[in-house]
Structures are given as C-alpha cells and as structure tokens.
Amino acid sequence: MHAVVLVGGFGTRLRPLTYSIPKPLLPVAHTSMLERLMNSLAHGGVTHAVLALGFKPEPFMSAFPNDMCGSVQLSYAVEDSPLDTAGAIGFAARTAGITDTFVVANGDVLTDLDIASLISFHRSQGAEGTISLTPVDDPSQYGIVETDANGRVLRFLEKPQPGMTTSNFASAGTYVFEASALARMPGDKKLSIERVVFPQMVADKALFALSTDDYWIDAGRPDTYISANIHVSKRALQSTDRPIHPTATVGASATIVNSVIGQNAVVLDGARIERSVVLPGAHIGRGAVVTDSLVMGTVGANSQVTHSIIGSTGVVAENAECSNAQVPAQDPAQVPR
Ligand code: GDD
Numbered sequence: 001m002h003a004v005v006l007v008g009g010f011g012t013r014l015r016p017l018t019y020s021i022p023k024p025l026l027p028v029a030h031t032s033m034l035e036r037l038m039n040s041l042a043h044g045g046v047t048h049a050v051l052a053l054g055f056k057p058e059p060f061m062s063a064f065p066n067d068m069c070g071s072v073q074l075s076y077a078v079e080d081s082p083l084d085t086a087g088a089i090g091f092a093a094r095t096a097g098i099t100d101t102f103v104v105a106n107g108d109v110l111t112d113l114d115i116a117s118l119i120s121f122h123r124s125q126g127a128e129g130t131i132s133l134t135p136v137d138d139p140s141q142y143g144i145v146e147t148d149a150n151g152r153v154l155r156f157l158e159k160p161q162p163g164m165t166t167s168n169f170a171s172a173g174t175y176v177f178e179a180s181a182l183a184r185m186p187g188d189k190k191l192s193i194e195r196v197v198f199p200q201m202v203a204d205k206a207l208f209a210l211s212t213d214d215y216w217i218d219a220g221r222p223d224t225y226i227s228a229n230i231h232v233s234k235r236a237l238q239s240t241d242r243p244i245h246p247t248a249t250v251g252a253s254a255t256i257v258n259s260v261i262g263q264n265a266v267v268l269d270g271a272r273i274e275r276s277v278v279l280p281g282a283h284i285g286r287g288a289v290v291t292d293s294l295v296m297g298t299v300g301a302n303s304q305v306t307h308s309i310i311g312s313t314g315v316v317a318e319n320a321e322c323s324n325a326q327v328p329a330q331d332p333a334q335v336p337r
C-alpha cells in the first residue's frame with residue numbers, strides 16, 4: 001500500500017523552532033513526529049510513502065539517508081511553490097506513480113489509529129474517500145464532519161465559526177482514497193482538500209468517515225506539542241520514550257516536572273522545568289525556571305521563562321523575565337544584515 005504524507009507546511013505556529021527544523025522532524029519524546037507516523041503507517045500495511053514537500057526539503061532527505069524509515073520505503077515530491085493540501089496530494093501521487101487505493105496522512109498528527117481498520121471500512125462502504133475522525137473539544141481549530149448513520153459524510157466544514165455546526169467530530173488528518181479521487185486533484189495548481197475537494201465529494205455522496213477513540217493529537221501548536229511530549233514520555237511504551245534522554249545532563253538539584261529533556265540538552269543545578277520541552281542541544285542555566293515553554297536555544301541562569309518558545313539561535317539573558325515571547329522573533333536567515 002502507498003501513502004502520501006503531507007509535510008510541506010511552514011509550521012508557523014511552532015516558530016521559531018521551525019526556522020531550523022521542519023515541524024514533522026521535531027521530536028516527540030526523542031523520536032520525530034514523522035518517524036512515529038511512519039511506524040503507524042507501516043503497522044497498517046503501508047510499504048511506500050511519498051513525502052509531499054515544499055518548504056525545506058533538504059532536512060527530510062538527510063534525515064533518511066537510505067530513503068528508508070523503518071520498513072517504509074520513502075520517495076519525495078518537491079513542490080516549486082506551495083500547492084496546498086489537495087494540490088500537494090495530486091502532485092505527489094502522480095510523482096510516485098500511484099494508481100491504486102492509497103492512504104494520506106498529515107505529517108503533524110500523532111495517533112494510535114489502526115489504519116488497517118480504516119482501509120477495511122473504506123472498502124466495505126465502496127467509498128471514493130474515507131476520513132478518520134476523532135472527537136475534539138474545540139471544533140474551531142479543525143475540519144469538522146457531519147455524517148449519517150452509515151458513516152456517509154453530509155457536511156465538511158473547515159475551522160467552523162461557533163454556531164455553524166453541532167458536531168464535534170474532527171477530521172483526524174488521515175484519509176483513504178481510491179485512485180479515481182485523483183481526478184479531483186490535478187496537482188498543477190493550489191487546491192485545498194478541506195475547503196474544495198471534500199465539499200465536492202460530499203455533494204457527490206462519495207465521502208465516508210469513521211470515528212475512533214484512539215489517542216490522537218495534532219502536535220502542530222505549542223500547547224499540543226507539549227501535551228504530545230508529556231503523553232508519550234509518561235506512558236513510555238519503549239525505554240527510548242522516557243522523559244529524560246540518556247545523553248542529557250541534568251543537575252542533581254534540578255527539578256523536572258511533566259517535561260521532556262532531549263538529547264544532549266543541559267539543565268543545570270537548581271533549575272525547574274515544568275510542562276515544557278527542552279529540545280536537543282538546549283542549555284538551561286542554574287536556577288532558571290522554565291514553564292509551559294519550548295526551548296531549543298539558551299536560557300541564562302536565574303531567568304524565568306513562561307509560555308515562550310526559544311529557537312535554536314535564541315538566547316534569554318541571565319536574571320531575565322521572558323513571558324509569551326518568541327526568541328528570536330524573526331527567522332535569522334531572513335533578517336537583512
Ligand atoms: N506539501 C504541502 N504543501 N504540504 C502542506 C501544504 C502545502 O502547500 N500546506 C499544508 N501542508 C501540510 C502540513 O505540513 C501538514 O502536515 C498538513 O498539510 C496539514 O496542515 P496544517 O497546517 O497542520 O493544518 P491544520 O492542522 O490547521 O488542519 C488540518 O489538520 C487537522 C487535523 O490535524 C486540516 O486537515 C483539518 O481539517 C484537520 O482537522
């Protein structure tokens with residue numbers, strides 16, 4: 001089975017981390033989101049995945065030097081300019097020569113979904129396309145789906161305003177399509193699957209959806225990225241998922257609460273890290289307090305960092321207070337010298 005994995009977005013909500021690492025390559029409990037997604041696709045029978053790339057293709061190619069991710073063979077489709085979701089699927093599927101039933105996954109989703117059961121539901125309904133659904137608390141952040149008793153989709157509303165629908169079933173960002181659906185996605189121009197193609201498939205009664213209550217999170221926002229790290233590291237199904245990476249240096253009097261400390265990161269004595277992710281290579285000085293934050297750069301001694309994102313080149317000075325900030329605020333590669 002082939003898959004198209006969408007990884008071409010800008011990761012704007014995770015800036016400035018995504019200035020240096022594309023969102024799907026960011027680690028969740030020490031393993032990249034993309035690797036976790038590939039493992040789950042492999043489990044569902046996927047043997048080949050084409051990465052639909054636009055923004056920053058090089059890091060993906062160098063992350064998988066043999067073009068293999070576990071047992072999944074990878075290939076790449078690089079857009080000249082962003083084609084949006086349906087444009088990207090159409091372009092990538094044609095680049096990879098897909099002519100059979102295939103799976104599509106958003107690259108920032110972390111889930112225990114059993115893809116094989118989504119594929120068998122799709123086949124049992126004779127659907128042209130099938131969407132995996134998950135219940136959500138805040139429908140305004142997702143694509144919201146209304147179905148009939150047989151799972152046929154009656155309405156697809158991307159990021160609805162309050163009052164537009166009573167459904168709280170969100171598209172979980174994993175789909176199964178027949179190759180015939182590619183006729184709706186020419187792949188030569190910008191096209192949104194959520195805003196254009198799904199509503200057209202609904203009108204043609206060709207779209208189905210299946211809801212499951214498996215663990216699911218879109219890790220593309222700071223709060224959900226932190227939650228995903230905490231969830232995976234706490235349940236630690238494998239020893240490599242544990243909160244503190246074995247290569248990290250954590251001072252004996254540092255306190256780590258509901259947080260993940262990445263590869264080669266340093267947290268010095270007296271520091272307190274709470275509901276945060278200290279990414280690979282980050283440095284947290286003595287006595288610093290980091291709460292609800294993501295740190296890839298340096299936090300000086302005795303600083304307070306709250307609800308902030310510190311990118312790889314970001315530095316918070318000693319004794320500083322940093323709240324609701326992004327450091328640096330602009331991509332260092334784009335700032336005129
Ligand atoms: N190749 C390519 N080209 N990929 C793209 C492009 C593009 O132009 N634009 C976005 N993507 C990729 C992103 O990298 C991501 O993996 C995926 O498409 C979805 O984009 P997001 O920016 O993460 O969308 P979202 O999280 O706001 O909403 C989407 O996901 C929700 C579930 O997590 C929608 O599909 C919603 O309907 C859905 O509920």
Ligand code: MG
Pocket residue numbers: 106108218220
């Ligand atoms: Mg997303």
